[in-house]
Amino acid sequence: MRIEQDLKLGFKDVLFRPKRSTLKSRSQVELTRDFTFKHSGRQWSGVPIIAANMDSVGSFDMAAALAKHHVMTAIHKHYSVDDWAGFVHNHSAEVLKHVMVSTGTSEADFQKTKDIMALSDDLLFICIDIANGYSEHLVEYVEKVRTAFPDKVISAGNVVTGDMVEELILAGADIVKVGIGPGSVCTTRVKTGVGYPQLSAIIECADAAHGLGGQIIGDGGCTCAGDVSKAFGGGADFVMLGGMLAGHEESNGEIVEKDGKTYMKFYGMSSQSAMDKHSGGVANYRAAEGKTVLLPYRGPVENTIQDIMGGVRSTCTYVGAAKLKELTKRTTFIRVQEQENNVYGRE
Ligand code: 5GP
Numbered sequence: 001m002r003i004e005q006d007l008k009l010g011f012k013d014v015l016f017r018p019k020r021s022t023l024k025s026r027s028q029v030e031l032t033r034d035f036t037f038k039h040s041g042r043q044w045s046g047v048p049i050i051a052a053n054m055d056s057v058g059s060f061d062m063a064a065a066l067a068k069h070h071v072m073t074a075i076h077k078h079y080s081v082d083d084w085a086g087f088v089h090n091h092s093a094e095v096l097k098h099v100m101v102s103t104g105t106s107e108a109d110f111q112k113t114k115d116i117m118a119l120s121d122d123l124l125f126i127c128i129d130i131a132n133g134y135s136e137h138l139v140e141y142v143e144k145v146r147t148a149f150p151d152k153v154i155s156a157g158n159v160v161t162g163d164m165v166e167e168l169i170l171a172g173a174d175i176v177k178v179g180i181g182p183g184s185v186c187t188t189r190v191k192t193g194v195g196y197p198q199l200s201a202i203i204e205c206a207d208a209a210h211g212l213g214g215q216i217i218g219d220g221g222c223t224c225a226g227d228v229s230k231a232f233g234g235g236a237d238f239v240m241l242g243g244m245l246a247g248h249e250e251s252n253g254e255i256v257e258k259d260g261k262t263y264m265k266f267y268g269m270s271s272q273s274a275m276d277k278h279s280g281g282v283a284n285y286r287a288a289e290g291k292t293v294l295l296p297y298r299g300p301v302e303n304t305i306q307d308i309m310g311g312v313r314s315t316c317t318y319v320g321a322a323k324l325k326e327l328t329k330r331t332t333f334i335r336v337q338e339q340e341n342n343v344y345g346r347e
Contacts, residue, residue, distance in 0.1 A: 008200035010182070011227040014333035021320030026313035030323045032070060035237065037153045037174035038213045039146060042124060044153065046070040046098060047309065048324070049228065050217060052242035053077065053102035053127060055274070056253030056266050060087045065250045065301050067098040069309065074100040074127045074240065076269075078278055081115045088119045096122035100155065102129050105141040110148075117149065125153045129177065131188070131270060131289070133159040139171045146172025158219060160196035162208030169214040175238070176214060178205040182221030184243030185268035188289045199234050199333075206235025206328075224346075225311025232312065232324060233331035241308075242266075247295035248304065256294055267292035 023029065034045040051062050053074035060083075063073035079087075088096065101116050101123060103109045117123055128145060130138055133156065142156045156168045157177025165176045181188040181195030189195040198221035209216045218236030222228050222244055231239045245251065246266040253264040267273040268290015275282045282288050298304065312324065319330040340346070 008197040009203075009333075009335070010197040011199050011221060011223070011230045012339055013197070013335055014199060014230060015336050015339070016229070016233060016315060016319055017332040017334050018318045019320045019330060019332070021317060023317045023320060023322060026310065026317050028322060029313040029316040031309055031312060033237070033323075033325055035215060037215070038169065039172055039174050040149075040151050040153050042151060042153050044097070044124065046072060048072070048238040049305075049308065050074050050100065050238055050240040051245045052219070052240050053100070053129060054242050054246070054266075054269050055277075056251050056264070057242050057246050058102070059250060059252040060091075061250040061252060062245065062248075062301065063087075063099050064091065064095055066305060067095040069305055070098065071305060071309075072098045072100060072125075072238070074102050074125075074129075077102040077104065077109070077129075081112060081119075084116045085119055088123070093122040096120055097124060099123065100125035100127040102127045103145075104128075105130055105137060110141075110144070113145070114148065117152065123152075125155065127177070128154065128156040128173075129158070131158065132180075133157045133168070133177075134164060139167055142168055142171040142173050155217060157217070160201040160205065162204050165205045165208040165214070165216065166212060169209060169212045174214060175217055176205065176209055177217045177219045177240070178202055178236070179219035179221065179240075183268065183290075184220075184223070185266060185271065185291045185293060186220065186289065187268070187291055188270075191287050191289050199230060202231055202234040202236045206237070209237075210235070225308045226315070228308055229312050229315035229327070230333075232327050233315070233319075233333065235328050243295075244308065245301060245304065247298045248301040249299055250301045253295075255297065258294070262297040263294040264297050265292065266295050 051073040055076040155175035156173040182198040215237035217238040218231035219240040271290030321330040
């Protein structure tokens with residue numbers, strides 16, 4: 001047994017130190033980033049925020065709404081190829097450019113990904129997603145997908161340490177998805193005791209990825225726009241959001257009326273709810289590692305995404321970053337033991 005003594009940090013453990021700046025207004029801040037991806041060589045430009053591939057977040061409707069802001073959506077993997085055909089048929093190249101096709105690592109997943117990607121050349125991103133990215137099987141699967149799709153942008157995860165980021169990039173991933181346990185409806189840390197505070201995971205994994213010319217997605221744990229900024233400040237190239245985008249009209253979750261109020265169901269993709277819906281229940285060898293919650297219904301996602309983007313722009317003005325790309329270079333985090341003043345609760 002070994003213990004690593006240096007304390008790892010979450011978003012709640014830091015704040016940005018403000019810095020002198022010549023920026024007069026947040027409207028001067030550019031959130032669009034341009035990337036050229038390592039293996040595929042493909043170029044992409046957009047706002048590097050991604051709606052999570054959860055079935056009450058990453059819907060086709062969410063993709064259409066967020067693409068207007070050049071924001072991405074990782075479409076959840078429970079749509080059929082026919083559903084995809086309808087979506088591809090009705091949507092512009094601009095929307096498809098802001099979409100990731102999610103997949104697991106089974107043979108059936110591989111075939112389905114091939115069928116979906118064959119629907120349109122405008123589909124650019126493949127998101128290979130398993131809960132435990134430390135499985136050797138993931139590395140082999142990434143190699144297989146890279147061989148089949150040499151010119152597509154491949155993301156793989158989830159992992160939380162630099163060694164595995166490097167292994168996945170060397171196997172063919174352009175982007176590595178980072179996060180084990182920070183999610184709003186995740187119970188992995190409680191059920192297994194495994195995890196890594198998300199800000200430190202981002203800082204360490206970004207360093208490993210950037211050293212090899214790869215990128216990372218900070219996935220999970222953001223509870224407010226300030227956390228999204230902290231993820232970018234820590235070095236995340238993309239930030240993935242589940243809970244912050246759940247509960248909206250476009251999230252396509254189940255609406256529940258209770259005591260005269262309207263709620264939307266939101267659940268982890270390894271929760272009992274998800275497994276009942278998609279896999280005929282929780283297999284007897286495993287435990288559910290996600291929870292189910294009812295969120296007050298929030299209406300269209302438009303205001304929320306503007307609020308998040310406005311918050312990140314504002315962070316950039318506080319530290320003097322004219323572009324999102326500069327935010328991490330302009331970031332000094334101070335370690336703190338307080339965040340907001342909660343005397344009247346959160347908005
Ligand atoms: P959030 O933004 O809600 O904090 O986190 C979203 C992320 O939580 C997702 O992108 C995914 O990585 C993770 N996640 C989603 N469902 C589950 C689950 O059932 N169990 C665990 N461990 N993580 C989940």
